[in-house]
Amino acid sequence: MESANREIDLLHNLEHAGDSLSESDEEGVLNTIGDIPTEWYRDFPHIGYNLEGKRVLKPASGDQLDQFLEGVEDPSGLWKSVKMPNLPGTDLLLSEKEIDMVQRIQKADYPDSQFDPYPPTVEYYTSKKFDTPLVGADEPKRRFVPSKWEHQKVMKLVYAIRQGWIKPKKDFEIDEKPYFHKIWTDIPLEKKDNTKMLPFVPAPKLRLPGHRESYRPPPEYLPTPEEQVKWNAKFKSEKKLGEFLSTQYDSMLEIPFYSQIYQERFSRCLDLYLCPREPKLKINPKLDPRDILPQLPKPKDLQPFPTQLAFSYYGHTGCVRCVSAHPMGRIIASGGDDKTVRVWEVSTGRCLKLIQLQDSVSSIEFFPTQMYVLLLVACGEYVLLVSYSVGNKQLIDETNEILNVSSELADRRGPAWSKLSITNGLTGIEIGIGREVRQVVWHKRGDYFSSVQHDTSHKSVYIHQLSKQKSQTPFVKSKGQIQSVSFHPMDPTFFVCTQRNILIYNLVAQSLVKRLSPSVQWLSCLNIHRGGTNIIAGSQDCKVMWFDLELSRKPYKTLRHHKGAVRSVIFHPIYPLFASCGDEASIVVYHGMVYSDLDRNPLLVPLKALRGHIVTGDMGVLECVFHPTQPWLFSAGADGMVKLFT
């Protein structure tokens, strides 16, 4: 009861906290906060406002020293006072009983010292048998009969044991027989018939380590500082598994753990079960690459052929499109984009004659015999027959004579033959074609010549006759873009090289004899062997093809020595040589022997790649021509030079 009273006192105190404050009115402080919770002022230095609106400050709460001093003054109150949370500044002194309660709670004991946790039990249900039972029924039968369900379960087990499903423990305990035993006999087992089985390919063994992998490799195997830096700059993903950098350690003690060893073994395991195995044919390590090369005679034994640059003929200011050698071989003529034709002396390199024309020169050829000093020139849309007036006076006169245009023939159909329009001391004939002329070529005897125009109609080829001063088109129908034409050296046969095919016509019978179809994209040039049965052709797609007309319509050999478009191919008139030149500024000289007996195929041996020209504007060597009697080669380059290789 005492405690209850005490509690009521406490509550009373709390409720009248405000009153107690108001009691201090008498001292002159009046708090006017009204009926609001005091904890609102908890965090403020004041506890309200007086009548004048001034703050009423909190009474000073004693610091620890004060507390201590208080304790010294009144030792009974020390540690027994509690701060009232809602009444700042006031302490409440705890009674003995309250302190006891607090201490009990601290010990996790019952707060009330009077509480008895173990009261004596009151038995509601007892083990004592009543004299009169509550239920008077008889004992049921099932209390006396063995359980059916238990029987069923036992029977199940019995059945399982009988069936061998459950084994007595002894049987499946560790069998004491040793696990490893003899499986191989000294006499190998009889081999099974493995014909039905696939052949087993044993896994290849790992490669054995070399000196590089040593912990102290010879010094030459150690990486240089640059290699070290390169290695360190690599990402982890860039390094292959098993790749490592040689390192030198001073002693065995210093070798670290190789961090990739698990990964390497793992990848080996993966290889063993996931990698398809098949016996692979390896290249014989002793095989010399030279053994694969075709067995051909040595170039040394096939001399003479042009081997080195002997002369350069300077003079042209633009690219030199064409070059031609005089049948005697003393002079050559060249023409090019600078609209000039120049006649050079071979032995000195002197320019004997310079003929200024009105348009660039695309093709040039000397009169095939030495009867006239006559040049056949393709210049723009005209074919010119020009006397170059070098040499014998009589020859020059004779030449001038045949270059007179007879007026009777002036008003004919077809290309008009007329006197040369530019008359700076030149005599000649110009034939107006009307289309840009691509190529001009003489017949071997010199009466006929042919010209090829940039035209897709049937008028892309003309055959001109010098003696009658007459031009005619051999075709009635268009043959497509004609690249080049050539006369047979002996027979009345005419070779026409279109974009895809080479057509051979008999001029007398006026019929197509043969159609050669090399599988190339764009033919560019052709040349006929002096025997007339072998042809070489060049193509824009870097190939040079040799056709044996008696053998097949397909090329006998295709040579791929050029890296650029083939511009010109040429046979030597006497020697068994031929050459091709291309846009990568190289000239390849071949030995091309044609045997007279039909059993033997022509022998082709690449002899020499001649270099000397410079690639200018994607063009290299535009034409090459052999010297008529010597194994020399003239070449016209896009770099404005004519060169002689001997």
Added chain:
Amino acid sequence: MGRIIKKGDRGIATQYITRNQAIKRLQVTLSDYRKICILKGIYPREPKKKRHLKKGTNKTYYHIKDVQYLSHEPIIDKFREFRVYLRRVKRAIGRKDYYTAHELKLRKPTYKLDLVIRERYPTLQDALRDLDDALSTIALFSTMAQIAGVQGSIIHACTRLLAEFQLYVIETKSLRKVFLSIKGIYYQCSIMGEIITWIAPQEFTTRRPADVDFRLMLTFVEFYINLIGFVNFHLFQKLNLTYPPKISGRLEAPPHLHIHKAHNYQFKFERYETLDMLTSLNHSIEGAGTNLEEGDDELDPDLMSDDDVTEEELAIRESQKREEKMILAQQELFKNYFFFLDREVSKSPLVFCIRSCGGSATWEGDTRHNVEVSDEGITHHITDRGSQLSHLYLLREYIQPQWVFDSLNCRRCLTMSEYRPGDTLPPHLSPFMQEKEGDYIPPERLAIIQYERGEGGEEMSDPDNLESESDKDESAVTQVESGTDGGVKKRKQKRKRPLGVGQVIRGQVENLQITDDSLEEDKLRAMLLTKKKRKLYEKLKGRDKRHSNRINKLRERRKQIERKKMLEAK
């Protein structure tokens, strides 16, 4: 009209099936399929024309016959049983029927691999031939710490089996080569004429690498444990020893190995005690040593007496005899030597090598010899660091460990002057290199080869191979000359009068030019080849070029190093 042929009815399409198809056909899971493939040694096959299969070119194909062969394998049934078993145990545990679960666990399905091994390797010889990977894997696992997913019992089994095998090698003295590489230590031994090479990692414990699938590795380990177990059994039987041998150096088995004694691991390796590898290597097998079989290498005397043998055969026999002599020397290399291993030296490789060559070794705390450091019987003291020696004993040699390995590889005791503690060691060369003509041979290796030839009692019958190597160093001109006939003559003349230092041979400029020409000539001729042959030609050219580049680089570097050394010496 003929019958329409359905896709995949004929030809190559019926021969090969993808992995998924194989799995469906065998009715197993992917992991079981992988396991059976590993155990049975079945590998995918590459169809000759993959695109004809029309199933995709980047797939793994198995041959139908291989899959049929797998389908007859009783182990597959065991796998299925095991799956059922797992399901039952799981269900029992889910129902809290622990009794049934326990009963089931006692009846865990197991399988044996003895028949599989005999099928894959019909003879012991075949098994020995395929032991490289097995030993390497086992050696890796034996050094491994017990990590999640790899049971301790497996690691101990690996340790045990490797120790047994190494003991066999020690007993038969068949260790031939050792190589300390930065990847580990390579050992090569020859057993019954089969060369077996394996790599053991350095003895460090590491963490489990994240990018390695240990389940797959463990399948391999399972197979290799069986394989090496059976091989060891037969090898020991050949030595007239019982298997498993009584091996010293048992450690107390850690208690966790006894927990699931009956059903832990099918091979019951938990009954093996954990081994201290080092101690077991240093003890002989009980009962061994007396009944060593004679080596099979000896030639049949009947063969030897044949009169009509060609000179070539004679030469082969001669070299065989010499080789035998060398091997005998190697086996007795450290006979009567007693090595003391210092504290920090890595002991087990050394003990393995020393004992394989007839020596014996001891160290502080060794249980076999039980001798002090100061014992007078010790002939060699192996130490890594010279500065740590507190007391030098007069009657013994102090050497670094590399001496043992180099001597073993050279098959003779090398001079110890270069191997003293604290000295800079000579390079450690790979004993596996078999130099061909034209290869780069470091001078150290050259010296070894020359010594071997000299000691063989044979006069330098074909010194050209070796000397041409050193000749090449002299000048490029001579190298070029050797190609032509004239060059050979010149070289022969030159050999009569050895070159002095700084002497220069006059080369022929013409020759050089001709080679230039011939190079271009080759280039032109190569263009005449068919595409296939031209590619081969280019490949060969590239190969030769790379080879010569590599050699030249090494040679150049060596020259520079030598020059530097010379300058420093001056």
